[in-house]
Amino acid sequence: MLSPVDFIADLLNPDLAFLPKALAVAMMSSLVCGIVGSYVVLRGMAFIGDAVAHAVFPGLAVAFVVQGSLVVGGAIAGVLTAILVAVFAQNRRLKEDSVIGVFFVAAFALGIVIISRAPGYAGSLQQFLFGSITGIPDEDVLVVAATGLVLLTVAFLLHKEFVLVTLDREMARAAGIAVFVVDLVLYVMVAVAIVISIQTIGNILVLALLITPAAAARLLTDRLAVMMLLAPVIGASSALIGLYLSWSLDLPAGGMIVLVATGVFLLSWLLAPRHGIVVRATGRYRRSGDPDPALAAT
Template identity: 55%
Template sequence: MAGVWELVADPWQLVFMRRAFTLALVTGAVCGVIGVFVVLRGMAFIGDAVAHSAFPGVAVAYAFHGNLLVGGAVAGVVTAVLIALVSQHRRLREDTVIGVFFAFAFGLGIVLVSTRDSWSTDLASFLFGQILAVSTADVWAVAVMGAALLLAATAVRKELVAVALDRETARAAGLPVLRLDLLLYVLVTVVIVMSLQAIGNVLVLALLVTPAATARMLTDRLGVMTLLSAALGASGGLLGLYVSYHRDLAAGGTIVITLTAMFAVAWLLAPRHGLLVRWLRRGRPRPVTDTGPPPVPVRAR
């Protein structure tokens, strides 16, 4: 009896939990890397838009008994490309275009779902995640997709950072801004669809943005930020899944809460940018130095 209890108490001994931990590790790390570009660009809204734009593709795939992830990926990529193209118009801000396509895609998904008599477990798992039900083939597929995403992001890392920090300067330097925009949108779409099984359509934005935002609080160096974001995403996924197993909680929601707790700690206690550190610096008296009389302001005549 004790042996059975130890087997159940240790999730690493269970095959389905090992698959779930592997999936959480890979998706957390890859989302952390891609999320750095999203945070630097200030385009967290695009992640939410792409995640919801995948919904009609999933609904169509469900109606025709196709692969839900493939349907979601196709819809997400199409929406991301349309957003990138339409947002090139100078009279429209990028967030405005995102809002238009976000609302349309989600509304279309709701209409398509309403044509079905009932929801299935597969469609519900797409929305809320079902990391404990993944197969070995799912884990391998995510690992291959993750490796391809990391290679692509690494190959154009400098260009993506240049566009994220200053689009006009990047354009003046001769960089293909539109093509880089399209590439970034496609990378975001693929990493979101890749993470749907782990955390679900509703919560996937947290896996993409929160680790990168936490790393942004901890360092000013881009390379360190990227490594930290990947480590935070992976460790948050593992820890959240472990807690959800032992407390019998929803895995996706627990992972999001864990990542948010990490962000809260960094927001308060970050060595240079934390709220507590800034508060202590503000309250510390500054040394008084004799710099002589203040300069006389020069008035325009």
């Protein structure tokens, strides 16, 4: 197995320029997904993330056929689907998950039809589904960086609104917050975060980058601010370790990144200081009716 020193040497090797580029995209995607994923986990929106991951597929397929940017094509398709879901979900006769189910299946089917018309589509389909982190064009690296910065800025500016709508939608309406607009912005952010991550770990696995680090962070802390710091750290660390293992053992990069993140989640589930199974089994945890020690101290 390749030593960490040799891995660093390979990252600095000019003949392996694709490797640091792959690491940069993986780290940027993980940081953005960690922040956006925190809102997704708090709101129980994992199914929406899965839907958007499928919905971007026709945009990727069109971009491939016309030899355009996969990031731009996927973003357009994902944003359009997110808007449709947000609009149709306002009709309370249909639950949100039903609307999502209709649109993400239709979008994925459309993507399959489009890409089947392209020459050599079997290979490109595998690339979309499982990622191609070592073949990312230079221009897409810049697009990912710029898009990630925009998403993080929006999350910072609308953090209070996202949290209030997550905790109590009726109170948010009473406070004068446009709940539909906040929902729409969050759906679009999920779509864009998924698009910039698809080339890293693929369409099938991308939901793990959005959900798993945030879910692990949720087990480790009760404070939202700490969770939103931990989730990107867990995601970026998983990307680094996963890419190292992938390069060392000649295994798929996307799969290794997801497995490392899943390992962190399982460790958090077992050993989290207040919510871990081991701590709860030994009785050294605060019961739900007991006062929070931090609040009691203040």
